[in-house]
Amino acid sequence: MFKGLTVLLMIVLEPIGYVRNACQESQAPEAIKKEISEIEILPGYAEGLRGIEQCEFLDMVFAFHQEKRTELQTRLRTGETTGVFASRSPRRPNHLGVTTVKLLGREGNILRVGGADALDGSPVVDIKYCDTSVLEWWSVHDSIRMSSPRVDIVGNIMAGDTRVLLLKAAQLHGHVCPGLALGVMGAVKVMQKVITSGEDIRDYTLFSGMQNCPIDGALFVTGCTPGTNRFVMGSPGNDCFYVMNKAGKGWKVTLKDTNREYIQRHLSDGLSPVARGLAVLDMDFDELLILEPVEEKQ
Numbered sequence: 001m002f003k004g005l006t007v008l009l010m011i012v013l014e015p016i017g018y019v020r021n022a023c024q025e026s027q028a029p030e031a032i033k034k035e036i037s038e039i040e041i042l043p044g045y046a047e048g049l050r051g052i053e054q055c056e057f058l059d060m061v062f063a064f065h066q067e068k069r070t071e072l073q074t075r076l077r078t079g080e081t082t083g084v085f086a087s088r089s090p091r092r093p094n095h096l097g098v099t100t101v102k103l104l105g106r107e108g109n110i111l112r113v114g115g116a117d118a119l120d121g122s123p124v125v126d127i128k129y130c131d132t133s134v135l136e137w138w139s140v141h142d143s144i145r146m147s148s149p150r151v152d153i154v155g156n157i158m159a160g161d162t163r164v165l166l167l168k169a170a171q172l173h174g175h176v177c178p179g180l181a182l183g184v185m186g187a188v189k190v191m192q193k194v195i196t197s198g199e200d201i202r203d204y205t206l207f208s209g210m211q212n213c214p215i216d217g218a219l220f221v222t223g224c225t226p227g228t229n230r231f232v233m234g235s236p237g238n239d240c241f242y243v244m245n246k247a248g249k250g251w252k253v254t255l256k257d258t259n260r261e262y263i264q265r266h267l268s269d270g271l272s273p274v275a276r277g278l279a280v281l282d283m284d285f286d287e288l289l290i291l292e293p294v295e296e297k298q
């Protein structure tokens with residue numbers, strides 16, 4: 001009908017409000033989501049909030065106001081490269097974000113929400129009642145997990161959820177213990193560095209210099225397994241592991257030789273191994289482990 005005719009349409013969006021929270025700078029969405037945010041609706045739109053208290057979950061549409069770049073292909077944090085429309089990257093045409101948030105309360109024209117991954121000052125262009133019926137028909141999240149099984153683990157790593165990762169790693173290891181916690185802590189730091197540098201963790205191999213509990217934590221968190229041919233058992237008894245790429249660049253994690261004493265000193269008596277493992281996660285990283293970059297395979 002309109003063959004050969006290109007219709008250029010410009011859409012002008014006007015903010016209906018702004019996000020307020022403590023996150024001024026770009027960071028992992030999981031970290032921002034942990035904050036409680038306020039959405040301040042402009043007085044001219046406040047009438048539109050009538051009845052919103054009934055909505056437990058809302059979809060918030062906002063502008064990535066600090067993002068100017070557009071990339072039609074994007075590197076996911078799990079390593080794969082996909083088109084922007086198969087990702088949640090902010091570097092997208094129109095720079096719009098859509099996030100489901102939980103409504104925690106309303107005071108006048110201010111909504112208090114949890115789970116928003118918008119930076120402080122983000123202009124909000126729409127809010128709507130969240131319709132999850134499609135999720136009831138299909139298990140959408142399962143289909144994401146099928147194509148990218150480590151997506152949740154990567155989310156836990158970037159959010160620094162070592163407790164969740166310890167419990168998941170224990171499903172592989174068989175029990176929760178301080179050693180497993182040390183492996184998880186060290187590997188989380190390494191993974192955060194690899195992921196934020198934009199590199200693909202699948203180019204990395206785990207070289208183990210030990211044969212006990214921590215290595216299972218590192219193996220689970222990095223996903224470097226014998227089955228993917230990315231795990232090499234080195235000489236045991238060195239109390240360290242390396243995560244390195246083919247060029248021999250990467251990270252070395254060493255268990256400090258004083259870590260046992262330090263843990264012992266900071267644990268109350270009579271705790272179960274599970275409680276000890278969980279308690280280690282809250283201890284000072286630098287008293288337990290040494291993280292250092294390596295330039296060449298050692």
Ligand SMILES: [Zn+2]
Nearest residue numbers: 177179180213
């Ligand atoms: Zn163990």
